[in-house]
Amino acid sequence: MTGTPDLVPIPFSQSRGPDGIAVRGGVGSISFQWSELGHGAHLLGVLADELREILHQCGDLQWRLQMLLNSTEVASDPIGYAAVNALDGARAALSSCDAEMRDTAQRIEFCRLAYAAAEAMAQMAAGAVHAGVGMIEHDLHRLIGTANAGHFAEPTPLGLDRLPADTTITVDGTAAGLLQRIDSLDAEGPGIFEVLKVQRPDGPVFVVVLPGTQGTAAVATDNPFDPTGIVEAVHYDSTFVADAVHRALAESGASRGDRVMVVGYSQGGMHAANIAQDPRVVEDYSLELVLTAGSPTGREASGDATYLHLEHADDWVHQVDGTANPDEHNRVTVTLEEPAEDVPASEKGLGPAHKLPTYLAGAEAVDASVHPSIVATLGVVGTTLGRRSPAQRHVFRVRRLPRSDGTALPDRQGRD
CATH class of the missing domain: 1.10.287 (Helix Hairpins)
Incomplete structure (x- = not known):
């Protein structure tokens, strides 16, 4: 038996490729x-x-x-x-x-x-950088504590209302197909998320689709996806959103051990990462996939699910947690490097790179990629969910319940 002293890893470049993406994590990392x-x-x-x-x-x-x-x-x-x-x-x-x-x-x-x-x-x-982030987090905790004392950002339990919906739709088991569901969801109004039930030969699969941040209110409203919902995601592990999703899965017909995928954009992706670690959800269901777009999820630990994170190089939102997603075999981060198309000044919001259409375009490039990490990850989606499968659609609206002192929250549910 002979061999050379050099061990050379698989040479996949992290620089921009012909598909305008860079990949980190997964089996090709x-x-x-x-x-x-x-x-x-x-x-x-x-x-x-x-x-x-x-x-x-x-x-x-x-x-x-x-x-x-x-x-x-x-x-x-x-x-x-x-x-x-x-x-x-x-x-x-x-x-x-x-x-x-x-x-x-x-x-x-x-x-x-x-x-x-x-x-x-x-x-x-990188220790000095992490120390600086730690100081920022300390100051942020103090700021949130002050805000909570005035009931500006403190989350509350959520009410869950089931809404009428079309009986069956077609869901495409690709990155672009799953993100497209968020675009469809936003058109139905604030505070709404959906659960799709796809019947497969080896049992049902449930796909939870969560929207991004809605509205611009600086204080908590009755919409849990308003800007203060970020506080719940970061500092309360999305405890109330996870509870609402857990109840919605049960109302959608999910049984113990059934497979679940969670898809989220921006704030919704933060909730998705937390839901994949929530003890109630993990105990009752088998988490197969967490798909996020434009979400700061680097500080969230990995569960047993397969993770696919889409981040645009010019989008600052996914960078606000100050750390990259872990480089693990079941967690793939794709950086989209093609320039984002500009939008009218009235629609810029958090910037064109953070817009959902930017991530939809990037998801199409991801679906076409032959990188081994992406192929393995999307293989989980395709095998579990299938391509263009019929799905029963269950729609829910969540609302924050009155505070413990009985004070009602303002109804400010406009979308950003």
Whole structure:
């Protein structure tokens, strides 16, 4: 067994490609490749240990056979001597394989440790930045505490109303097809989200679709997706939105163990990441996919689901949490690098790069990509949901209930 001392990862560039996207995380990422090398080195060591045990057994058998041949009864048996020679050759071959396997495992582990050391140095270099973010978070917590004292941003439990809806629609199991549902949802008014039930041969799949931030009110209204809903997402783990989604799934016919996907844009993506970690949802359902667009989700831990995050390079919204999404095998972040089309000044809002149409266009490029991380992630969508599948549509409106002191929240549900 021979090999070169250099281990070269799969050469997928992080710079802009012909499809105008850059990919981080997933099975095509450097992090996943090095973790797999570490696992491979461990397995090689285990196999080498097993091989050494076989080597010892061969040696023991050879010695016992040699002792037998030394006795007067079989001293002239040529077959016995041939067996001894064969065992001796087997021991030599096994010894050579054992040495090469251990050498290979050590070289792989050395490369992995060198990579880990480089990562540690990079983390140390970023320590000052993280410390600065920590101070910002501390100040933000204090600001939110002050706001909550005046009932400006404090979330409250949510009421859930089921609305009439079309019986069946067609849902496309692609990134663009799922994000298109948000565009359709926004046209129906504020405070509304939907649950799509797709019946598959191996059981139903439920897709929860959450809108982005609605309105511009600086104080809490009865719409949980208003700007103060970001406070619930960041500092309350979307506890009330997750509860509403949990109830909506049950009302939509979801049973324990059923598969669930959660799709969200902007603030809705923040809620989606939290829902995938909410104990009530995780305990009752199997989370298959979390798809977000333009959402700051870097500080949210990963659950067992597959994650696909779309972020535009010129969109500042997904950067406000001060950290990137984790680079993990089940979590893929796609940076869209094609310039966003400009919009009229009256429609700029948080900027053209944050607009849903920008992410819809980017999602089409993602669907067409052949990057291994994207192919593996969208494979989960296609396999679980299928292409252009009929879905029962269940529509819900959520509203914040009066505060504990009985004070009603203002009805300000305009969309941004």
